[in-house]
Amino acid sequence: MKAVHFGAGNIGRGFVGLLLHRGGYEVVFSDVAGALVDAINAVESYTVHEVGPGGVDTVVTGFRALNSAADPDAVAAEVATADVVTTAVGPTVLKFVAPLVLAGLRRRDPALPPLQIMACENAIGATDLLRVEIVGLAGEEWDASRAVFANTAVDRIVPAQPADAGVDVTVEPFFEWAIERRPFGEHPPVIPGAHFVDDLAPYIERKLYTVNTGHAATAYFGALAGFDEISDALGDPAIHARVAAALEETSELLAQRHGLDPAELAEYRATILERFRNPALADTVWRVGRQPMRKLSRHERFIGPAAAAAELGLEVDALVGAVGAALSFDDPADAQSVELQRLLHTTDAAELTGTLTSLDSEHPLFPLVQAQVAARQATLA
Ligand SMILES: NC(=O)c1ccc[n+]([C@@H]2O[C@H](COP(=O)([O-])OP(=O)(O)OC[C@H]3O[C@@H](n4cnc5c(N)ncnc54)[C@H](O)[C@@H]3O)[C@@H](O)[C@H]2O)c1
Numbered sequence: 001m002k003a004v005h006f007g008a009g010n011i012g013r014g015f016v017g018l019l020l021h022r023g024g025y026e027v028v029f030s031d032v033a034g035a036l037v038d039a040i041n042a043v044e045s046y047t048v049h050e051v052g053p054g055g056v057d058t059v060v061t062g063f064r065a066l067n068s069a070a071d072p073d074a075v076a077a078e079v080a081t082a083d084v085v086t087t088a089v090g091p092t093v094l095k096f097v098a099p100l101v102l103a104g105l106r107r108r109d110p111a112l113p114p115l116q117i118m119a120c121e122n123a124i125g126a127t128d129l130l131r132v133e134i135v136g137l138a139g140e141e142w143d144a145s146r147a148v149f150a151n152t153a154v155d156r157i158v159p160a161q162p163a164d165a166g167v168d169v170t171v172e173p174f175f176e177w178a179i180e181r182r183p184f185g186e187h188p189p190v191i192p193g194a195h196f197v198d199d200l201a202p203y204i205e206r207k208l209y210t211v212n213t214g215h216a217a218t219a220y221f222g223a224l225a226g227f228d229e230i231s232d233a234l235g236d237p238a239i240h241a242r243v244a245a246a247l248e249e250t251s252e253l254l255a256q257r258h259g260l261d262p263a264e265l266a267e268y269r270a271t272i273l274e275r276f277r278n279p280a281l282a283d284t285v286w287r288v289g290r291q292p293m294r295k296l297s298r299h300e301r302f303i304g305p306a307a308a309a310a311e312l313g314l315e316v317d318a319l320v321g322a323v324g325a326a327l328s329f330d331d332p333a334d335a336q337s338v339e340l341q342r343l344l345h346t347t348d349a350a351e352l353t354g355t356l357t358s359l360d361s362e363h364p365l366f367p368l369v370q371a372q373v374a375a376r377q378a379t380l381a
């Protein structure tokens, strides 16, 4: 069995590649970073180090890597004969992966089973997004019987890796991978430890609106207070209280929307905050806060739950406070952070609120976010 995995970065090697290897797939990593591709091809194995309570080391073998920027044709040839395609490139990069997957499908022997495609990104409906890109490129030639698409929710914290780590990856021991079951019919992919579910919505929303809302809130409050590391930021009682309050608001929404048990949600929140506090993980506010404009967009970790909660008349003060902290995220190395700070200097508060969140000005959340934008602009004047 063979899997082609796009994005040989932190989660690609430290989670998706690892579980595909455990499932018995040969893993062909495809990446645009030439030095990373060379480094992967220079070794016969790499080690995933789990740090924290119960952590173990796992040696991964049976992989190779291709440079999709230098040799897209080779990638298409691998896709043509693969069983599974996965991605972990970031939601905004899926449109660049789509042409390669389509090129592989065009070359695929019609006698082969449908290609099983799963995008493993932090976004609701990421695989749907990839499917729309592929189908759009194919136009009238699209043959829906050649591929199956399943949305997934992946959870494991994999920080940026030290420069001297080679292709080894340090990760937390915890992981969760929920995958839509129905698209696969009787033939799901072999991924030990993953669970297949009929309705992914509660899983992806619980994950994105708890793990990622809490993580990003910690990063933005932490950066504002001068912390570099997530574990240190959460050690600050004032930041802990603000993050916990934001997660109580998202839990209330999840309980109402999906009927999730409040006591189980409280336990889930506690586990997650404990994961963030893992001192062995060396995760930074800069990685976790990366791409703040993506994180402030309509269906993402802040505006997604806050908009839905506001529509239901639920509390959103803590989430709105976290949005305010996100507006202060100022990392010269992050293109979206630079653009956000530029827009704050140049754009009227109401217009910028609409640009960032895509909320209608009549939406009950709109004036609350606009007030945060105006307050941030007042500090810059
Ligand atoms: N790191 C985590 O803790 C974690 C956990 C769950 C989900 N995710 C999600 O996984 C995705 C990747 O995150 P990451 O932390 O591994 O980032 P990363 O930057 O470590 O890895 C992304 C990789 O994608 C590669 N890439 C960029 N453009 C590409 C292209 N066109 N084709 C092939 N490869 C390309 C990059 O070179 C890089 O190696 C994101 O959507 C993220 O939200 C990350």
Ligand SMILES: O=P(O)(O)OC[C@@H](O)[C@@H](O)[C@H](O)[C@H](O)CO
Binding pocket: 122, 154, 155, 156, 157, 158, 211, 212, 215, 216, 287, 288, 289, 290, 291
């Ligand atoms: O990858 P992002 O930028 O969407 O979010 C940053 C982190 O919150 C994220 O990578 C988490 O570590 C991960 O989602 C944990 O499962």
